[in-house]
Amino acid sequence: MNEDKAIEILKNAILLEKRGHAFYAKVAQQASAEAVKQFFSLMAEEELTHVRILSEQFKNHRAGKKFTPGASAADAAFKTASSILTQDLKRQISAADYEAAAIAAAMSMEKNAIQVYSRRAAEAQDATEKSFYEWLAKWETEHLNFLSRLDKEITEAIWHDNNFWPF
Numbered sequence: 001m002n003e004d005k006a007i008e009i010l011k012n013a014i015l016l017e018k019r020g021h022a023f024y025a026k027v028a029q030q031a032s033a034e035a036v037k038q039f040f041s042l043m044a045e046e047e048l049t050h051v052r053i054l055s056e057q058f059k060n061h062r063a064g065k066k067f068t069p070g071a072s073a074a075d076a077a078f079k080t081a082s083s084i085l086t087q088d089l090k091r092q093i094s095a096a097d098y099e100a101a102a103i104a105a106a107m108s109m110e111k112n113a114i115q116v117y118s119r120r121a122a123e124a125q126d127a128t129e130k131s132f133y134e135w136l137a138k139w140e141t142e143h144l145n146f147l148s149r150l151d152k153e154i155t156e157a158i159w160h161d162n163n164f165w166p167f
Contacts, residue, residue, distance in 0.1 A: 006061055006067075006129070007058070007061065007062065009120055010054055010057060010058040010061060011058070012116070013054050013116065013117070013120075013136075014051055014054045014055060014058065016112070016113055016116060017047050017048075017050040017051045017054060017113075018047075018051055019109075020043075020047040020050075020109055020113070021044050021047035021048050021051065023102075023105070023106070023109065024040045024041075024043040024044035024047060024106070025040075025041070025044040027040040027098075027099065027102045027106075028040035028041040028043075028044055030098070031099055033099075036099050040099075040102070043106070043143070046139075046143065050136065050139070053136075054136075057132060066126065066128070066129075067126055067128040067129040067132055068128065069128055069131070069132075100154055103147055103150055103151050103154070104151065106143075106147050107144060107147045107148060107151060110140050110141075110143045110144040110147060111144060113136075113137075113140040114137050114140045114141055114144060117133045117134075117136040117137035117140060118133070118134075118137045120133040121133035121134045121137060
């Protein structure tokens with residue numbers, strides 16, 4: 001891949017993750033329910049981890065003109081665990097229209113990130129770069145899957161509460 005293109009991709013990826021962090025942090029700040037605040041704070045932390053990892057790659061790439069396998073990427077864990085998806089969180093989000101809408105917006109952001117990282121992985125000639133972007137796409141897919149499950153359960157609860165079921 002062209003060196004200028006690789007740097008451009010990394011800069012755009014860092015910007016994408018910084019925007020995600022700002023979004024999640026703002027929702028967390030405005031949330032009134034504690035479980036909702038904690039959930040969006042965790043998502044904001046995850047985005048900062050992505051910024052840090054991408055920034056390391058950016059610095060390494062500028063210095064050595066190549067992607068380097070980094071311990072931070074290999075060691076970073078997917079923190080968004082199913083244990084966070086508690087009944088309390090679902091109830092508090094479904095009771096708050098703003099936070100429920102934020103879930104839908106977050107899903108869109110995560111889908112965009114998956115597309116960006118997957119496309120970069122497909123274009124990459126360097127195996128390390130390819131692996132790096134595949135790993136990021138997987139992490140964002142974990143976020144999307146979690147958010148999708150949460151959105152589905154909230155939607156079903158709202159339908160149930162409002163007798164929207166056809167049977």
